[in-house]
Amino acid sequence: MMLQKSKVDLDNNNRARLALIDPRQLTRMSLLALLTAASPGTRRLSDFTIMPYANPNEFVSDYLERPWSVGMIVLNIGAASVCEDDIHNAILRLRHELPDIPIVILSDDDELCNVLTAFRNGVRGYILSSFDPPKVIQALRLVVSGGTFIPDSTLEEIAEKTAGLFKEDSHDYAPIGAAVFDSFTPRQMEVLQLLREGKSNKFIAYELGMKECTVKTHVRKIMSKLKATNRTHAVFLLSQMTNEKN
Missing domain, CATH: 1.10.10.10 (Winged helix-like DNA-binding domain superfamily/Winged helix DNA-binding domain)
Known part of the structure; x- marks a missing residue:
């Protein structure tokens, strides 16, 4: 897994500020509760201060009007695909307006082509909604610290398909x-x-x-x-x- 340099923006309590974008209020509030709850097995608060938004336009407008320090953007697309026009355009706008802030996709979809499309569009993490909460938090920590998160299942599928290329020459x-x-x-x-x-x-x-x-x-x-x-x-x-x- 390749690490990329990234500036981590913190609040006064040394927690990374995270913009959470999700058009569905129920899942948005549920993720807000999850990410700000006490970490499993400890009494300390989560690493993140969450700023919830209903859509990318709302976040970008708010940020441009009164810039505040943000370490990461999490875009929860649910069952939608990164190939859909509105999701694709949202990612491109966030990348254009805020090129230095890493974007993480939270998705129900683990299709290889969609995961790869997300990374081609410049995201720094792709987290599956099937992950348990501790793994989600670990993945976010990795990205906010400068890393890139790719699901294990994606890496395994890439390895399988790459291995298949070498079998073509045999025509067996x-x-x-x-x-x-x-x-x-x-x-x-x-x-x-x-x-x-x-x-x-x-x-x-x-x-x-x-x-x-x-x-x-x-x-x-x-x-x-x-x-x-x-x-x-x-x-x-x-x-x-x-x-x-x-």
């Missing part, structure tokens, strides 16, 4: 059964055809009138049915089956 792939091919939905078949032509997710989304995130979901399900390690592997398996049918 099991043939696809007809039942697998027949299990694809009509929409997946449309995606398959464009996938075989080497089209990008963005092109497929445009061609079929879908969101790019929806295309990624179809591609992921296709690869799962084919037991493919990556897109290249999937196309190879499909070509192999077509040749066998001919």
Whole structure:
């Protein structure tokens, strides 16, 4: 895990100031209570002073009107995806207006493509809502101290997919059964055809009138049915089956 230098801004009690952004009042207040509660097994308060906001615009406006010291921004997106326009634009605006403040995403979604998209957009941490509270607090401590937090499951999936690249050279792939091919939905078949032509997710989304995130979901399900390690592997398996049918 790579550490990056970051300035830690503290309040008068030596606690990092954290801007918590969540449009849902219930989860926002629940996280506020969690992060300001006494640390497990101790009587001291949490490391963080929480400033809750309903949306990024509210936070940015408040900050620009009366700047205050903030060490980190936590954006809780719930079941939404970082690929959705409003989430994507929120991250970009925060990065543009406050480039020196690390951003952490709190999400229900552990899809590899979405986690990687978040980091490509400049976030410094991606925390899953399935984590237990002590792990969430440890992850936030890591980011506010200058680190980058990536879920273990993401690192394991990257390692598996990377290992799969080395298997391609052997071309030792099991043939696809007809039942697998027949299990694809009509929409997946449309995606398959464009996938075989080497089209990008963005092109497929445009061609079929879908969101790019929806295309990624179809591609992921296709690869799962084919037991493919990556897109290249999937196309190879499909070509192999077509040749066998001919």
